[in-house]
Amino acid sequence: MRIIIIGDGKVGHSLAERLIEEGHEITIVDRSEAVLERSVNTLDAMTVKGNGVNADTLTEAGAQSADIVIAVTVSDEINMLACLTAKRLGAKYTIARIRDPEYNKSIPFLMKELLIDYIINPERIAAQEISRILRYPFSGNIETFARGRVELMDFRLEKECGLAGTALKDLYTKKPNLPRVLFCAVQRGNEAVIPKGDFVLQEGDRVFVASDVLTITAFFKAIGKNVSGIRSVMIMGASRIAYYLCEMLLQMNMEISVIEMDEERARQFSEMLPGANVILGDGTDQELLISEGLENFDAFVTLSGLDEENIMAGLYARHLGVRKVIVKSNRDNYLELLGAIGLDSAVSTKQATGNAILRTVRARGAADAVAAIERLYRIIDGEVEALEFVVRREDSFIRIPLKDMSLKPDALIAVIVRFGQVFIPFGHDVLQEGDRVIVLIKGGGVERLDDVMETVKA
Secondary structure, rough: OEEEEEOHHHHHHHHHHHHHHHOOOOEEEEEEHHEEEEHHHHHOEEEEEOOOOHHHHHHHHHHHHEEEEEEEEEOHHHHHHHHHHHHHHHHEEEEEEEHHHHHHHHHHHHHHHHHEEEEEOOHHHHHHHHHHHHOOOOOOOOOEHHHHHHHEEEEOOOHOOOOOOOHHHHEEEEHOOOOOOOEEEEEOOEEEEEEOOOEEEEEEEEEEEEHHHHHHHHHHOOOOOOOOOOOEEEEEOHHHHHHHHHHHHHHHOOOOEEEEEEEEEEEEEHHHHOOOEEEOOOOOHHHHHHHHHHHHOEEEOOOOOHHHHHHHHHHHHHHHOOOOEEEEEOOOOOOOOHHHHOOOOOEEEHHHHHHHHHHHHHHHOOOOOHHHHEEEEEEOOOOOEEEEEOOOOOOOOOOHHHEEEEEEEEEEEEEEOOOOEOOOOOOOOOOOOOOOOEEEHHHHHEEEEEEEEEEEEE
C-alpha cells in the first residue's frame, strides 16, 4: 500500500521502518531537513520537506492517491488538520495521534467533522497497560484479547513454582490439579521459542501463558505467585500517562502520590485530580523519595520524559524493596536490557502507537477486511506476535480438526473463544464460524488467519 507518515520523530521513524519491512511504499513528511536526512540515509522511503497541514506539501507527497495517511507529529492539532487536508485531497484512510486529555470527550465529534478514520492515544494505552500490570505485580506484561475475556501474561519461572524440569506434554499428568493454561511462548536467554509438547521448562525462563481471567488467576495462585492487589502507588512525573493512570487507579480506590518538579504542572495536575496527593519535588532525589516513604508503597511507576531518569529511579526503588516497579522507556535498545538489570516491567508509548497503527494497516491491507486482525501485540522484543482473528463461514479450514491442519513453523493456535466461553484447544477441536481465535507466531507479516495456515492434510 501507499502510506504517508506525517512526522519523522521517534514514533514516525520507527513506524516507517516496520511498514517498509512489511513491503509498503512509504513517504515521510516533516518540516526538519536534518530529520528527513536521517531517514533518507537509513530507510528505503521517499521524503518531502514541509508542513503536513499544507495542501501543496501533501499533494507533493501523493496524498491524493494514498491508501493511508498517518499523522504522528508532536502536535495534536496538526495531526487532526493534516488528516482533514489529506482526506479532502483524496486519501482513502487517515490515522491521527491525539494525546491531550482535553480532547477525550470530543473524540467522536472530531472524527466525524475532521474526517479522521482512526485515532490513537498512546498515553492512554500505556496507562491501561500499567493498570493491568499492577493487578499482577509479578508479571512484566499483560495483554488482553476477546474483549477482555482472555489474558496473555508473562512470569519468570523460579524454583518455587515447581514447574522446572517438566516437559509441557507431561505437566498436567504430573500436576492434575493445576488450572489449565496454555504455554504460548518462552524467552530463554536471547532466544524466543514457540514451545511444543516436548519442550522442557527451565528455571529462569520467561514464560508467556494465556487463558481466561479466572483460570489464569487460579494458575498463578497454584504455583505460589502473589496475586494480592496493589493498594498504594507512587508515580514519578505528572505526565499525560500519569493523568490517565491516576484516573484509573483512583477508581480502584488506590492511594496515589505523584511527584512533579515543575510547579505549574504540579498545580494543574492537583486541580484535575484532587484525589491524588501531588508532591512538588525532583523524583530522582533519593532523600525526597525516602522522606515521602517510598519503601512503604506497594508500587513505584516512573513516567518522566527522560528514559535515563526513569531507569535510575526505578533501580533505586528496587533497592529499597518496593514490590512492583514499572518504568517508561521509549528506546528499543533499553527495553532489551531492562530485564537483565531487574526491571522486568517496562512500557513504551512508541511501541503502543506502533502496534495499534500496524494492526490497522494490516487490516486495511487484507484482501477482505472482515478477515483481518482484530488485535495485535508484539512480545519478546518484537520477535513473537500475538494476534486475534474472527473465524468466517467461508474459511477453508472451518470444522477441520486442528490435528489435521498444517500450521506455519513456529505458529500456535493458543485460545478459542466461542459464545463467550474461553477454552484451550486440543487436536480434536475444530474452528467454527464466529470463533475468536488467538494465534502466536514467531516473526510477522500475518494479515489474515489464512496466512497462519499452510495446507490441510489429505
